[in-house]
Amino acid sequence: MRTDELIGVLAGAVEPIPPGRVQGRLLLACLAGVLGAAALVFGILGLKHDFPRVMLTAPFWMKPAYTTWFAVGAFMLVDRAGRPGAKATTGRLVLVGALAAIACLAAINLVFTPPQMRMHAMMGLSARLCPIAIIVSAIPALVAVLIVLRGMAPTRLTHAGMAAGLLAGGVGASVYALWCRESTAAFVAVWYTLGIVACGGIGALLGPLVLRW
Amino acid sequence: MLRGLAGEASAHGELLTLMSRYLRGYFGRRLGAGTADMEDLVQDTLLAIHLKRETYDPAQPFTPWAYMLARYKLLDHFRRQGARTMVPLEDAGALFATENAEEGAVRRDLGKLLGGLPAHQSQLLQDVKLTGLSMEEAAAKSGMSVSAVKVSVHRGLKSMAKRVRDADG
Numbered sequence: 027m028r029t030d031e032l033i034g035v036l037a038g039a040v041e042p043i044p045p046g047r048v049q050g051r052l053l054l055a056c057l058a059g060v061l062g063a064a065a066l067v068f069g070i071l072g073l074k075h076d077f078p079r080v081m082l083t084a085p086f087w088m089k090p091a092y093t094t095w096f097a098v099g100a101f102m103l104v105d106r107a108g109r110p111g112a113k114a115t116t117g118r119l120v121l122v123g124a125l126a127a128i129a130c131l132a133a134i135n136l137v138f139t140p141p142q143m144r145m146h147a148m149m150g151l152s153a154r155l156c157p158i159a160i161i162v163s164a165i166p167a168l169v170a171v172l173i174v175l176r177g178m179a180p181t182r183l184t185h186a187g188m189a190a191g192l193l194a195g196g197v198g199a200s201v202y203a204l205w206c207r208e209s210t211a212a213f214v215a216v217w218y219t220l221g222i223v224a225c226g227g228i229g230a231l232l233g234p235l236v237l238r239w
Numbered sequence: 240m241l242r243g244l245a246g247e248a249s250a251h252g253e254l255l256t257l258m259s260r261y262l263r264g265y266f267g268r269r270l271g272a273g274t275a276d277m278e279d280l281v282q283d284t285l286l287a288i289h290l291k292r293e294t295y296d297p298a299q300p301f302t303p304w305a306y307m308l309a310r311y312k313l314l315d316h317f318r319r320q321g322a323r324t325m326v327p328l329e330d331a332g333a334l335f336a337t338e339n340a341e342e343g344a345v346r347r348d349l350g351k352l353l354g355g356l357p358a359h360q361s362q363l364l365q366d367v368k369l370t371g372l373s374m375e376e377a378a379a380k381s382g383m384s385v386s387a388v389k390v391s392v393h394r395g396l397k398s399m400a401k402r403v404r405d406a407d408g
Binding site (some may be wrong): 029030032033034036037038039040042043045047048108109110111112178179181238 | 244247248249251252255256259278281282285286287289291292293294295296297299300303304306307308310311315
């Protein structure tokens, strides 16, 4: 086909694009990820009976607060990664802010813990399970976000995949946090972060394979 | 682009026609002008500009967005070809040519930035930085003292840089 014919065809096929449509789809993907993660976590690990009681405690909310904050930053990164030539300064700052906040909490937490208890505060009772559970809960979100991201226009695929992985990790971890019964900031800072970063790594590996358009 | 996003067919067609000219220059210099590959890539990229237009953020400058799409298509082309095309040494000069279509696109954004400055400042910037006059020549042309020209150019660059940063942030 000749180029001017192509232009004619394309120009004939414009419908208006509402602003924010891409973000809307990305948000929908996150929502799907939340539902998927909830099904996985509560389906495999089961519901806990003390749910109403722990819901009233502050440490319980610290975990989803941290991971959701992280996910918000990663969301901005993904949005930028899917838009060619856009810079992601704000998203990066939000991510660093989340990391700094949890690191501060963890440091305070450890300082006020007697030395012989510190290792326990860090390892909790589920250190082995935690990162793996986060990776598994992140799978639905990862699939959904990667699909949406491929429909956008990522040009740096490893980078975009990593952003998607971090977002999925944040979403998955936020759901898993509702099941998890660890309550120390030190535990969250180490194992939650490890799980989310591992998701980022998986995303970075998948990016070049699945994000091509 | 903005009017195309709003669904205005004629504006969208104009944009694509304009871009096809820039793109032909861009790909032409990298693949050799007039090859079938080049025209394919031009069409591919136009299609991408059309299909991916929802990923253009109106708050960002248009040129880098379109340029990244073109670059992506070019890299994709090389990857599929499985081999890097070498640029023959005699043609290397073309890569450094001062006048080309891509620069025209950059100049469009630059023009917009310059337009935001006071008239005398933007004139001085054009004389000194684009036309390549010396500070003394620019001073003589504008009737200002040499140090006043230097200050003015410096301030102009600074406020342009600030605006670009603000737009990116």
